[in-house]
Amino acid sequence: MRHRWWLPVVATCLALVWASSPGSSPAWAQGGSWSLRAPYPAAVNEVAVVGVGNKIHVLGGSVLGVAGPYHEVYDPETDKWSARAMLPRGLDHIGAAVANGKIYSIGGFVGSVHRDAQNAVYEYDSASDTWRILPGMKAGRASVGVAVIGGKVHAIGGRNADGQTIATHEAFDLATNSWRELAPLQKARDHAAVVATDGRIHVIGGRFGPPADKTNMHDVYDPANNSWSAAPAMPTARSGLAATLYKDLVVVLGGELPPSTFSQNEAYDPKTKSWRALTPMPAGRHGTGAAAVNGALYIVAGSLRPGSAGVTNEVLVFTLP
């Protein structure tokens, strides 16, 4: 491919245009575009979304307040959904991540709203379409942030079985099949965005208690010294947001309350240690998840309005040039 020497020049010009008229920035100046794909076969709220092997898996979630073991896979090449082996139990607000080609499902509530958080940990092998039950966390929690670095699955924050947010940070070692406790979050919270990049974990936004008690905090975990440090805050404070690493950016999307749901699409660039606003979603939503495969970012299901209102089967795809 030819080296596009002119790209940084154009980007700089665009940035200047945008900076000079922040009140009327056109979509193209903010970057990226949205379109719809084949809808999820059901409208489900509070799902987990992960990408593995160029496919998007959607796990758990609730329908009419019932948390189910729902599991479907999307193939971007054929734009089709198909059923996969159900989760070992019905859960919503699961935290999920991928390591070594396998999906790890961590925690979750048994039903709406935020009921009876579980310590359940499951591993999914897409080659055999089977689930394996792994050792549980030390206590139940859900809406927990999950990210993988150095062969360990980190479970950060969340809400316990009593409905209180927690600062707990445990890591599951895939080599030893065991959990170990690490430095807790500086402030207990859940419904946050948790993404790993460059050997560090970013914990962004979330809530300290009720849905309206949201934050823009951005904490970064460094496994080398088992410590947390503060990073530039997210521009728009929110919780119940979706997040993924996409084109080396930590992209955080949507969220809820107050007054409604957020359509914001903001990205943190770890190289420049700065935030940029990307093209917002066509409509605000929460209770969804994000994953990137094949150069595109996918958002599946969730709710267009706070709580369990306006549950959707929409599948959105976002691409940055």
Add this chain to the structure above:
Amino acid sequence: MPARLNEVTVAAVAGKLHVMGGSVLGFTGPYHVQYDPSNDSWRPRAPVPRSLDHIGSVELNGKIYLIGGFVGGGVHRDGQNTAFEYDPASDTWRILAPMKAGRASVGVVALDGKIHAIGGRSPDNNVTVATHEVYDPATNSWKELAPLPKARDHAAAGVMDGKIYFAGGRFGPSTDRTGMLDIYDPKANTWTSGPPMPTARSGLAGTVYKGVFMVLGGEMPPTGTNPENEAFDPKANAWRTLAPMPAGRHATQAAVLGDSVYLAAGSLRPGSGQVTDQTIVFTMP
């Protein structure tokens, strides 16, 4: 409806429509949602005591009775003998005495203060049953009555003028459907046959509305679902054709609320094809 549900049961009580059980993405859940026609809105209600689909249900004396059902995780798996009672005033469920054996896609009606559970499919998916049991809420006990002349399930049932009407259904696989109409007389504890339903089908919804026994929808794999809306008039001892539904569907049920017949959820195509969240209303002068 706020969700797409397949193989639900539908009942009306205290001026509201209840949709219970069913499956989503192959998972059978204790779903329970209530529709209020006065403000055209839905809200969740206490989940069914266990996750079941293909439940039979009926309203009696201000309560809803749920009978049998499959556990899910596959097609027609492990029919249960469970019976539950729902009290809309307290939004609570009570577990009742079970039937003598597990079954699902059973026809359930109320007659003379008792709940009749007729036909269905046994825990062995290949076997339909002719079993007819009656539940007495006063004694919380079941008693066996005259079985159906021919074992079947996925049929429609209703009560008119002190008699039970049991129409359509299937004897085995979903293609093995029938238009049979059987009429049960509780005084003699006997079944007699009536004129067959014009369009043989199974997986249909049935309810009694304005003096006729209405049967709606159903499936006829592999080609599609039935939009047919036919009604048996006991006075004329004949079937009438009513306005068909906007689209064929099965796996839903019908209930009368106020001056109208309501159907909610189900599938527009056979099996679990195109599961719908539609609520449709039928009215007749």
